[in-house]
Amino acid sequence: MKANNETNFFEWVYEIVRQIPEGRVTSYGAIARALGTAGSSRMVGYAMRAAHRANPPIPAHRVVNRIGVLSGKMAFGSPSLMQQLLENEGVEVVDDKVVNFSAVFWDPQEVISL
DNA sequence: ATCGTGACAAGGC
DNA sequence: AGCCTTGCCACGA
Known part of the structure; x- marks a missing residue:
């Protein structure tokens, strides 16, 4: 549980991540x-690292770096968990990288107009 | 309040 | 083409 209002920055990051459609990154x-x-951009990743304590939980597995690499897979407790979650949503992951990244890429700008 | 750090990104060598 | 250095901004101690 956090204080009344967490850092807005993190909150917004969580909001966007939560809007990521299934099977998208x-x-x-x-x-x-x-x-x-x-x-x-680093702060976003930093927020993700703290996302595990956010409520509700954040689908951080849908967030990867610019090349589609599961950079933060280690933050999930299990290095393979992130990949498993993505594959479970239909996102192909090979060598810790999202296959067809450009195809599954989702632009957060679509919901930034909250 | 200051210092150091971090799931990145882009440019330079 | 690949590896290395710098920049950025917010958070934790």
């Missing part, structure tokens, strides 16, 4: 850009 930079803080 997005990049940290895209989310950061959608938030208006394109330079804080």
